[in-house]
Amino acid sequence: MPAPVPFDPQEIVDAEYKERPTREGVTTKRMICAACDIACSVVGEVQKGRVTKIRSSDNPIFKDNICMKGIVAPKGLAHPNRILHPLKRVGERGSGKFEQVTWEEAMSDISSRLKKIVAEHGPEAWAVSTSQWNTSTDHGLGRRVMNHVGSPNWISGVALCAGNTAAINRFSYGWFPFGDFSNTNCIVLMGHNPRRHSWTPLYNSIRSAQARGAKLIVMDPRRSSSAERADIWLPLKAGSDAAMMFGWLKVIIDEELYDKEFVADWTLGFEELKERVNEYPLDRVADLTGCDPEMIVEAARVYATSGPSIIPWTPITDMQRNSTSGIRLQTILRSICGYVDVPGGELLQGFNPDIVNESAIEMHHVLSDEQKMKQLGSKDHPAFTYRGQLAFREPTKRVYGQEYANLVTGCHMATPSATFRAMAGEGEYPVKAFFFLGNNPLMSYANMPLIHKAMMNQDLIVSHEQFMTPSAQLADYILPADSWLERPWIHDMFGWMSTIRFSEKAMDPPGECKSTFEFWKQVAGALDMPDVVPWDTIEDFYDYRVEGTGKSFADLISDTEVYFKKPAFKTYEKTGFATPSGKVELKSSLLEELGFDPLPYFREDPPHDKDYPLKMFTGVREDPFFQTGHRHIPEMRARCPEPQIYLNEKTAKAAGVSEGDWVTVENQLGKVKALLAIKDAMPDDLVRVPHGWWKPEMAQGNGSLSGAWDYSDAQLCRDDPDYLDLEQGIPHLKGIPCRVVPLAAEVPVDTATSAQHMEPAE
Amino acid sequence: MNDEQKRIRKKERSTRLAIWMAARSSRNKTFLDRMCRKMIAKAITVDPAKDFMRDEFVDNDQGFDPDELDRYQRGEQLAVGE
Numbered sequence: 001m002p003a004p005v006p007f008d009p010q011e012i013v014d015a016e017y018k019e020r021p022t023r024e025g026v027t028t029k030r031m032i033c034a035a036c037d038i039a040c041s042v043v044g045e046v047q048k049g050r051v052t053k054i055r056s057s058d059n060p061i062f063k064d065n066i067c068m069k070g071i072v073a074p075k076g077l078a079h080p081n082r083i084l085h086p087l088k089r090v091g092e093r094g095s096g097k098f099e100q101v102t103w104e105e106a107m108s109d110i111s112s113r114l115k116k117i118v119a120e121h122g123p124e125a126w127a128v129s130t131s132q133w134n135t136s137t138d139h140g141l142g143r144r145v146m147n148h149v150g151s152p153n154w155i156s157g158v159a160l161c162a163g164n165t166a167a168i169n170r171f172s173y174g175w176f177p178f179g180d181f182s183n184t185n186c187i188v189l190m191g192h193n194p195r196r197h198s199w200t201p202l203y204n205s206i207r208s209a210q211a212r213g214a215k216l217i218v219m220d221p222r223r224s225s226s227a228e229r230a231d232i233w234l235p236l237k238a239g240s241d242a243a244m245m246f247g248w249l250k251v252i253i254d255e256e257l258y259d260k261e262f263v264a265d266w267t268l269g270f271e272e273l274k275e276r277v278n279e280y281p282l283d284r285v286a287d288l289t290g291c292d293p294e295m296i297v298e299a300a301r302v303y304a305t306s307g308p309s310i311i312p313w314t315p316i317t318d319m320q321r322n323s324t325s326g327i328r329l330q331t332i333l334r335s336i337c338g339y340v341d342v343p344g345g346e347l348l349q350g351f352n353p354d355i356v357n358e359s360a361i362e363m364h365h366v367l368s369d370e371q372k373m374k375q376l377g378s379k380d381h382p383a384f385t386y387r388g389q390l391a392f393r394e395p396t397k398r399v400y401g402q403e404y405a406n407l408v409t410g411c412h413m414a415t416p417s418a419t420f421r422a423m424a425g426e427g428e429y430p431v432k433a434f435f436f437l438g439n440n441p442l443m444s445y446a447n448m449p450l451i452h453k454a455m456m457n458q459d460l461i462v463s464h465e466q467f468m469t470p471s472a473q474l475a476d477y478i479l480p481a482d483s484w485l486e487r488p489w490i491h492d493m494f495g496w497m498s499t500i501r502f503s504e505k506a507m508d509p510p511g512e513c514k515s516t517f518e519f520w521k522q523v524a525g526a527l528d529m530p531d532v533v534p535w536d537t538i539e540d541f542y543d544y545r546v547e548g549t550g551k552s553f554a555d556l557i558s559d560t561e562v563y564f565k566k567p568a569f570k571t572y573e574k575t576g577f578a579t580p581s582g583k584v585e586l587k588s589s590l591l592e593e594l595g596f597d598p599l600p601y602f603r604e605d606p607p608h609d610k611d612y613p614l615k616m617f618t619g620v621r622e623d624p625f626f627q628t629g630h631r632h633i634p635e636m637r638a639r640c641p642e643p644q645i646y647l648n649e650k651t652a653k654a655a656g657v658s659e660g661d662w663v664t665v666e667n668q669l670g671k672v673k674a675l676l677a678i679k680d681a682m683p684d685d686l687v688r689v690p691h692g693w694w695k696p697e698m699a700q701g702n703g704s705l706s707g708a709w710d711y712s713d714a715q716l717c718r719d720d721p722d723y724l725d726l727e728q729g730i731p732h733l734k735g736i737p738c739r740v741v742p743l744a745a746e747v748p749v750d751t752a753t754s755a756q757h758m759e760p761a762e
Numbered sequence: 763m764n765d766e767q768k769r770i771r772k773k774e775r776s777t778r779l780a781i782w783m784a785a786r787s788s789r790n791k792t793f794l795d796r797m798c799r800k801m802i803a804k805a806i807t808v809d810p811a812k813d814f815m816r817d818e819f820v821d822n823d824q825g826f827d828p829d830e831l832d833r834y835q836r837g838e839q840l841a842v843g844e
C-alpha cells in the first residue's frame with residue numbers, strides 16, 4: 001500500500017523517476033516472487049527462453065522489495081536435481097527407490113487407489129497438506145475437489161502461521177485486518193523481526209514509517225535488529241506475549257487512554273474485560289514477562305496515545321500455548337484504542353468485488369454439515385475448524401456478501417496433530433490417503449516422530465514437488481511441480497487484502513512439470529468429476545476470476561500489475577461488524593458457546609523440569625532459506641552451511657559448550673544436532689533453534705531422510721496437552737524446556753565460514 | 763464534527779487519493795499516470811544510505827548467463843556438497 005503523497009507543486013517539478021533500461025536481447029516480465037510467502041512484485045529478465053535475472057519492480061510502490069532468495073531463483077530452480085518427471089515408488093516405503101512413469105499412468109493408479117480408500121473408510125480418510133504460497137496456482141481448487149469428494153481434512157502450515165491468526169481475529173471483529181503502515185504513527189512488533197531478506201516489504205515499510213517519524217515498539221527476548229532500531233524494546237520472556245498485553249491493557253484502562261466513544265458504541269463485554277484485566281496488576285505482569293513495570297507503562301502509553309497505531313500480524317504470538325488469548329488481546333488493544341478500520345490503523349478490507357475470491361472457488365457449501373463435523377481436531381480444539389467458524393456464515397454474508405471467508409486459508413482447517421494421530425491409527429477414525437503439495441509435512445508441524453509413523457501407516461501418499469524432500473522420499477508418487485517462473489498468477493494475499501496483483505509467465509516449465517491448477521484438474525478428471533474444474537487452461541480460469549473487472553486476464557496484466565479496490569473506512573458504521581452481535585466482541589459469544597473462556601487469559605508454564613533447565617524457541621527464518629527450502633542452492637548454503645543454535649556466553653559456559661562446538665539440543669520428545677554460535681544478544685537460558693534443516697546432499701530414504709533425523713527441529717516440537725493452545729490445538733514453540741549437551745566426534749566444520757553474514761542480533 | 767473526526771476524514775480523503783494515484787502510477791501509460799508515478803517515487807523513496815541491511819548480493823546482482831544455466835541444469839556443474 002503506498003504512502004500518502006504530498007501535493008506541493010514544487011514536488012512535481014523536482015520529481016524524478018527513471019525506468020531501468022532494457023538490455024538488448026532481454027525481455028522483461030512483471031512477476032510476483034514465490035521464493036517465500038511474502039509475494040514481492042518483481043521483474044524477471046528473460047533471455048533465450050530462460051529467466052536469467054530477478055530484480056525489484058520498476059513500480060515505485062514496490063521498489064526495493066527484493067531479497068537474495070528471489071535473486072537466486074533462476075539458478076535454484078534450474079538445479080540438476082529438480083524433479084522433472086512423475087516418479088513411482090518401487091521399493092518399500094521410505095526405501096528411496098523410484099522409477100519414472102507418465103502422468104497418465106500415475107493418475108490412473110492414484111485415482112483407483114483413492115476411490116478404494118474412500119469406498120472402504122469414507123471420504124474423510126483422505127487428508128491433504130499444503131501451503132498455498134508454495135503452490136500459488138491452487139486458488140482453492142484443492143479444497144473445491146475435497147469438498148466435492150466429501151473430505152474436510154485439509155491441513156496447512158498456516159495452522160500456526162497467519163491462518164490461525166485470521167481465524168481468531170474473526171471472533172472479535174469478524175475479519176483479519178491489515179495494518180496501514182503508510183499512515184500509522186506507531187508500529188508494535190511482537191517478537192517479529194522483518195529483515196532485508198525476510199519479510200522484505202515489511203522491512204521496507206517499517207523503515208519508511210520510521211523515516212517519517214513513526215515510533216517502533218519491539219517485544220523480543222533477543223536484541224534483534226528490529227529491537228536495536230526500536231524506540232522501546234521490551235525484552236520479555238519467550239512465550240509471555242499475552243501476559244505483556246494484559247499489562248498494557250491494565251495501564252490503558254486504568255489511565256483511561258482508550259477510545260471511550262468507540263468502546264461505548266461498538267464493543268461488548270468491556271466491564272467483564274476490565275475485571276479480567278484487574279487480575280493482572282503490573283507487578284504480576286512484570287513477574288510473568290521479566291520486564292520492568294516502568295517500561296511496560298511507557299510502552300502502553302506510547303501505543304495508546306501516539307495513534308493510530310498498528311500491531312501487525314506476527315508469527316510469534318501464533319505459536320504459543322496462549323496463542324488464542326494472545327491474538328485476542330491484540331484485537332482488543334486495537335479495538336478499545338479506536339484503531340480499527342481507520343487510516344493508519346488496522347484496515348478491514350473485505351473482498352475485492354470485481355474478482356472471484358478463493359473462498360468462493362472452494363465451494364464449502366457443497367460439503368455436508370455431517371462431513372464438516374467430522375473434521376479432525378474439531379471436538380477438542382475447534383477454533384479454526386468448521387465447527388468453530390460456521391457461526392460466522394450469517395454475519396459474514398451480512399457484511400462481506402458471502403457466507404464463507406476462508407481468510408489466509410486458515411478458517412476451515414483440520415488441526416494438524418489430530419490429523420497425524422488419525423493417520424497413525426490413533427485417532428477417532430482412520431486416514432489412509434495423504435496428499436501434500438509444495439509442502440514438507442514431516443518437518444513442518446510439531447512431533448516429527450508421530451508424523452513419520454503416520455506417513456508410514458498410509459495406503460497412498462502423493463506428493464507434488466520440485467525436489468526430493470524428506471517427506472517426498474516417503475511417497476508412493478511424486479509428481480513434478482512447476483515454479484513461479486513458469487506460470488501466471490493472481491494474488492490477493494489469500495483473501496487478507498482487497499488489492500489484487502498479477503504475475504506473468506516468463507518461461508516454459510522444464511520436463512513434465514505442471515502447476516497445481518493442472519494437478520487438481522487431473523485429479524478431478526480421474527475421480528470422474530471433471531466439471532468440478534471445468535476450465536481448460538489456467539488462463540481460462542483467470543479470465544473467469546477477473547470477469548467482474550470488464551477485462552480479460554491478458555488485458556489486465558498488460559495494463560497493470562496491481563488492481564485496487566476503492567478504499568473505504570469505518571464500514572461497520574453501515575453494516576456492523578461480522579460477528580453475531582454486529583459489535584466488537586471483547587467477550588466472545590462464540591468461544592463461550594464452544595465451551596471456552598470467552599475472555600483472554602494467561603496459562604502459565606508447566607512445573608519446571610530440572611533435567612531440562614533451558615528454554616528453546618524455533619520457527620525463526622534464516623536469510624538464505626524459506627522454511628525447509630533452498631538448502632540445495634550453493635549461494636545460499638555458502639551463507640549458512642550448517643544449522644546453528646545460539647546461546648549467550650554465560651548459558652554456554654554453564655552447559656559446558658563453546659563457540660563452534662557441535663552440540664545436541666534435547667528434550668522429552670527428541671534431539672537435534674547443531675553447531676553452536678555464541679551471541680551476546682541472546683538472554684540467559686534461552687536457546688534459538690534453527691527451523692527446517694535437512695541436507696539435500698545426504699543419503700535419501702528412511703535411515704537418514706537426507707539429514708532430517710539429525711537436524712529437523714520438528715523433533716523437538718511437542719504436541720502433548722501442556723504444549724497445545726486449548727482453543728486451536730496448535731503447539732507452543734516459544735519456550736519449550738530443553739538442554740544443550742556437547743556432541744563428541746562430529747565432522748569438523750569451517751566455523752568462520754558458517755558464522756559470517758549472520759547478524760549478531762538474529 | 764469534532765477536530766479529531768475532521769482529522770480522520772482528512773486522512774481518509776488523502777488515503778483514497780493516494781490509492782487512486784498508485785493505480786494510475788502502476789498503469790504508467792499516460793502523462794497523468796507518469797506524473798503520479800514520479801510524485802509517488804518522490805514521496806516514498808527512502809535514502810538507500812539509511813538501509814541498515816544493504817547487501818552486495820542485492821546491490822551487485824548481475825543475473826545469470828542463459829547458457830550457463832543450461833549447463834548447470836544438465837548437471838555439468840555440480841552443486842555444493844555433491
